[in-house]
Amino acid sequence: MQARGKPSSYVNRILRVNLTNRTFSEQTLSDELIHNYIGGRGFGVKLLYDDLKPGIDPLGEENELISLTGPITGTNAQCFPRWKVTFKSPLTGAYFTSSAGGYFAPEQKAAGFDIIIVEGAADKPVYLWVNDGKYELRDATYLWGLDCDDTHTLIREELGDPRIRITCIGPAGENLVKYAGIFTDRRAAGRGGGGAVMGAKKLKAIAVRGSRKIELADPGAFKTAVREHIQLLRNNKHVQRHSVIGTQEPEFTNLLGIFPTRNFQEGVLPHWENIESSEYDKVRVRKTACYRCMVHCGNITKVNTGKYKGAWAEGPEYETAWAFTGPMVTPDIGLTIAADKLCDDLGLDSISTGNTIGFAYELYGRGIINKEDAGGLELTFGNAEPILELVRQIAYRQGFGNLLAEGTREAARRIGKGAEQYAMQVKGLEMPAYHPRGAKAHGLNLLTISLGADHNAGYSNQEIFNIQVPRAVDRFAIEGKGELTKYNQDITAMMNTGILCNFLVVMIGMTPGLYSKLLLAATGVEDFADPDYLWKVGERIINLERMFNVREGIGRKDDVFPKRITNEPMPSGPSAGQVFEAEPLLADYYKARGWDAESGIPTEAKLNELELSFTIK
């Protein structure tokens, strides 16, 4: 460990806020927390594991919302803007961590805290204001009901500082929509229902502002490592392309035949040429960037013609470009931009929203629900008309939207009549824009990661983009995919401590060796100089997340896809004939992980090896 009292990039302060009692307390970071978990996602899972009792209601007072930064946050290193928020998910009933870019995390650290933990629940709407080491709860009654954009505007006006950074919820979070997200400017920690956790606590927003400078253990070495990183980014061809178009590239997965279409029945969207990158070129009007990011992958888009003329958004990202096209077979960029903005304003996760609407379309087509059930809407594939209306209904829990606001798993349970098999989710989290049948390691991550079907937690860039690190792979093959999935999940968890942008993990815009140089120079923690140690921390995080879920009764039985994915061969396209071979793939994965083959639970030997023996009961 570094010597206490020496310069370090940690602020070394945790703020704990109890909304029930309106009390505050401060703690320092323990040596064990720093050494074993580094920051960000690592801090979050350890604190949540320690603080929560198993079985608590995610929407009850006992749940926590943990706002996280990392040791590189707020420095001048490139591409470390990410904010992480960890909580028990009301959508999955399991561990969850979500993430947003933008400027909030550096400002939280400048305001004086590595971590802010919110517990309890207020009796009326409040927001938390953290200003240069001071803090207070302020009345948010007048903000309740406002959308995310207006909430940002009015808080900045009230506090008289346009440079205040904010995370907040919209009406969807207030109405406890199970997949409501948390929004900071126009960036979203969208997944898993963190917005509903805030809504249940009557916490409309957290606002931060500060002037604290980040200290470094070795400023000279840090500067050298930052320069090395900038050179790496300048030479990276994927990064260069990413700077121009961001993620607006739906053609790639269509060409692979893994663009989930018709609620995951198919893998190629009819008329996908209408939504390919060259079409997005026509509506892209400005670039945006997160804090200290030379990649500037963000895009402002604006619709100039047609039915949605005038609609604009920051985005859509690839996932949203899919969510409002593939599931319902509606290849329309105008619609997508309008829906993206609506989700951002009302505070919804666009992935779960689009997936859930696609689920409703399939139920309608199969006669499991009818027009009356759908509030008079005609949910036929190809019909774009009901989509924006359903987004609004979901956010406000009105009409048919009230049922869809529960997410596909719970909505299917309530509908019955076999609807469960058409809910495209894992552990309750709606599946994203990659068909598991045509990319086996990508699918294996969706199947096994503790969050449910989260693509970012173990993105298989080898299968999707043919990036040959650590090796080239055949995307249809099952051999070696357990080890590859472990690799992708562990490196992501490692980089999520910093907190590095996930796009750089995918594009090899960072290496463990360079990351270790940055960490050592920033913190002075000697073990961080060893990339092998960082790999171990990544593995530790994944295993502790798994053990959180094991404690909740979630395990092997929940590592399961809808049977469409495992039993029905892809009907057509470049991935035709493929199924996801769950049994051998899972067996390979558990073996690679050192988890019990029958239960899917980490073995005692593995837990001891990772210094997680405190999870053994």
Added chain:
Amino acid sequence: MNVEVLFFGQFRELATRRQVLSLKDDARLVDLIEWLVKEYGDDFRKGISDPERLHILINGQHCDLMDNTKTVLKDSDVVAILPPATGG
């Protein structure tokens, strides 16, 4: 035989989005590339000169230009020529 070629990114600026080409029956990927260089000239040659700036998919399967130029094409193959893909 006929092969469908799809162009994306900077290659779209040189060629139309989609072309169906008639090639000899035993044509290889390298023959197709040579034809395209002849048709679209130095700009296309420049565009494909750096393998790191180029991504080729044949019927949705990744294809390394450096290693797979001798890949034999078949009738009705779809060859996509793209810039390197980015995150998602």
